[in-house]
Amino acid sequence: MTMVYFSSDLVEVERVSKQLTSVGITNEVRPSIVVNGRYPHPPEAEVWVRNDADCSEAFLQCLQCRAGFAKRKPTAFELDPWRELAAA
8 A cells, every 4th residue: 555645635536546536546535643642733545546556547646636736726717716806
């Protein structure tokens, strides 16, 4: 098994897991490991791929989900859709 993704955004972790499942990649979501008796703060979750041969495809799927480091910065419109209308 190989970890392919982790985040403190649990909704995003579930989205990545569902995307992997939808393309036939068996995976599981786990809480992050405990270090020195403590969980990370904020709490994180990890997506693990069961079959190591699926890792390359799993990383590509993470990119397609725009998860983690693949996130793009939101545009001004996405942050405030009324901004452009108010400026007109």
